[in-house]
Amino acid sequence: MASFLSYKAAITLAILLVFLNSSSAQLSANYYSKSCPNLFGTVKSVVHSAIQNEARMGASLLRLFFHDCFVNGCDGSILLDDTSSFTGEKGAVPNRNSARGFNVVDNIKSAVEKACPGVVSCADILAVAARDSVVILGGPDWNVKLGRRDSRTASRSAANNGIPAPTSNLNALISRFNALGLSTKDLVALSGSHTIGQARCTSFRARIYNESNLDSSLAQTRRGNCPRATGSGDNNLAPLDLQTPTYFDNSYFKNLVNRRGLLHSDQQLFNGGSADSIVRTYSNSPNTFESDFAAAMIKMGDISPLTGSKGEIRKNCRRSGLYFPPYLLIQSVCEQKFIYGHFVYYCACLWECDEKLQGLAQPPVHH
Numbered sequence: 031m032a033s034f035l036s037y038k039a040a041i042t043l044a045i046l047l048v049f050l051n052s053s054s055a056q057l058s059a060n061y062y063s064k065s066c067p068n069l070f071g072t073v074k075s076v077v078h079s080a081i082q083n084e085a086r087m088g089a090s091l092l093r094l095f096f097h098d099c100f101v102n103g104c105d106g107s108i109l110l111d112d113t114s115s116f117t118g119e120k121g122a123v124p125n126r127n128s129a130r131g132f133n134v135v136d137n138i139k140s141a142v143e144k145a146c147p148g149v150v151s152c153a154d155i156l157a158v159a160a161r162d163s164v165v166i167l168g169g170p171d172w173n174v175k176l177g178r179r180d181s182r183t184a185s186r187s188a189a190n191n192g193i194p195a196p197t198s199n200l201n202a203l204i205s206r207f208n209a210l211g212l213s214t215k216d217l218v219a220l221s222g223s224h225t226i227g228q229a230r231c232t233s234f235r236a237r238i239y240n241e242s243n244l245d246s247s248l249a250q251t252r253r254g255n256c257p258r259a260t261g262s263g264d265n266n267l268a269p270l271d272l273q274t275p276t277y278f279d280n281s282y283f284k285n286l287v288n289r290r291g292l293l294h295s296d297q298q299l300f301n302g303g304s305a306d307s308i309v310r311t312y313s314n315s316p317n318t319f320e321s322d323f324a325a326a327m328i329k330m331g332d333i334s335p336l337t338g339s340k341g342e343i344r345k346n347c348r349r350s351g352l353y354f355p356p357y358l359l360i361q362s363v364c365e366q367k368f369i370y371g372h373f374v375y376y377c378a379c380l381w382e383c384d385e386k387l388q389g390l391a392q393p394p395v396h397h
Contacts, residue, residue, distance in 0.1 A: 057178065057332065061154075061176040062176060065146060066146035066150055072138075073138055076134065076141050077162040080134045081166050087163075088167045088276075089163070090130045091134060091135075092163050093131075093227065095160035095331075096160075097129060097193055099331065100333075101119060101189045104157065105178065106156060107183065108184070109132065109135060110350060117184070117186050119184045119186055122186045132348070136348070139347050142155060143345070149343070151341075151344070153179065153335070157331050164223075164327075167278040172324035175332065177335070177337055179336040179337060179341035179343060180342050180347075181341050183350070194295060200298040200305060204217060204305075207220075210330075211332075215308055217299075219312070219326040220323065220326045220327070221282075221299060224293070224296060225277075225278055225282035226275060227269075227275070228268060228275070231256035231257075231267075231268070234256065235256055237294045237297075241294065244291075245288060245289045255267075255268060256268065270293070280316040280320075283300075283312040283313035283319065284313045286299055287309065287313050
């Protein structure tokens with residue numbers, strides 16, 4: 031018995047060391063290569079089906095990742111539903127009647143759980159779904175860094191204050207992106223995501239009726255579906271990129287050069303300011319845009335992730351507290367450290383059923 035207890039203590043110490051070593055873990059593109067080898071194929075299959083059903087969904091999933099990362103980091107907080115005792119971010123001004131795609135995320139999570147239960151975070155699912163959406167719609171590919179964990183909290187006030195509004199001017203945009211470690215070039219490249227998707231009338235009404243740096247024919251077209259009076263047609267939609275609204279290319283920047291940016295914040299990137307030269311470069315070189323966009327997406331994905339033992343791995347992306355029991359989390363951590371065979375068995379077994387350890391004369395053999 032004494033030897034068993036000392037052995038159990040050694041195992042416990044090893045587990046603690048794994049946690050300590052992973053508490054400041056870095057994100058990695060191969061984070062799930064052993065614990066969930068079919069992750070990428072599983073996610074892409076669901077995303078592809080969703081986009082086939084509705085082309086706009088690709089832009090919606092990409093936007094979810096943006097709005098998640100801009101509020102206390104890329105931690106899946108935007109996915110949490112309100113409850114009687116919890117206020118999430120879905121009701122924040124930038125998200126209300128606007129953020130969408132949550133059912134698709136639910137479907138992805140369900141598929142991933144069938145492939146590898148208790149391993150992949152909702153925050154990482156968002157990151158992969160955003161990349162897949164861009165690729166499926168014709169845009170660039172990149173290696174998504176993974177290893178994020180899910181937050182247990184959300185902040186509606188941070189969402190209201192941290193997500194740039196469509197009425198933002200250039201200085202406000204640069205300031206907000208810089209505060210998150212993103213450069214002006216990152217700002218312009220990431221804004222190129224508006225080459226896909228649609229905007230509500232409330233987001234561009236003031237621009238099409240009051241601003242002069244807008245192509246008159248575009249203004250006239252948009253007024254046909256967006257009445258001047260507030261409360262009339264507020265949720266009517268218009269494509270952010272009139273030329274190729276469901277194809278990821280550099281048309282957005284060509285639009286800006288021709289004063290055809292739909293949102294005020296879009297046209298601010300090409301309005302006689304410091305971002306003009308970057309916009310012109312991207313309008314002339316789709317390859318430069320795609321390369322810079324991919325790099326900026328990786329950079330944005332690095333904003334304040336929860337790693338190691340911080341946060342949780344949600345079982346349901348909409349609710350905190352529905353997470354997997356400690357023995358599964360321990361096993362996952364062990365696997366991420368590439369510790370296999372007997373040690374993984376004992377990691378899991380130690381938490382689930384200590385009596386099994388006492389009854390084993392020899393460690394089990396796994397094939």
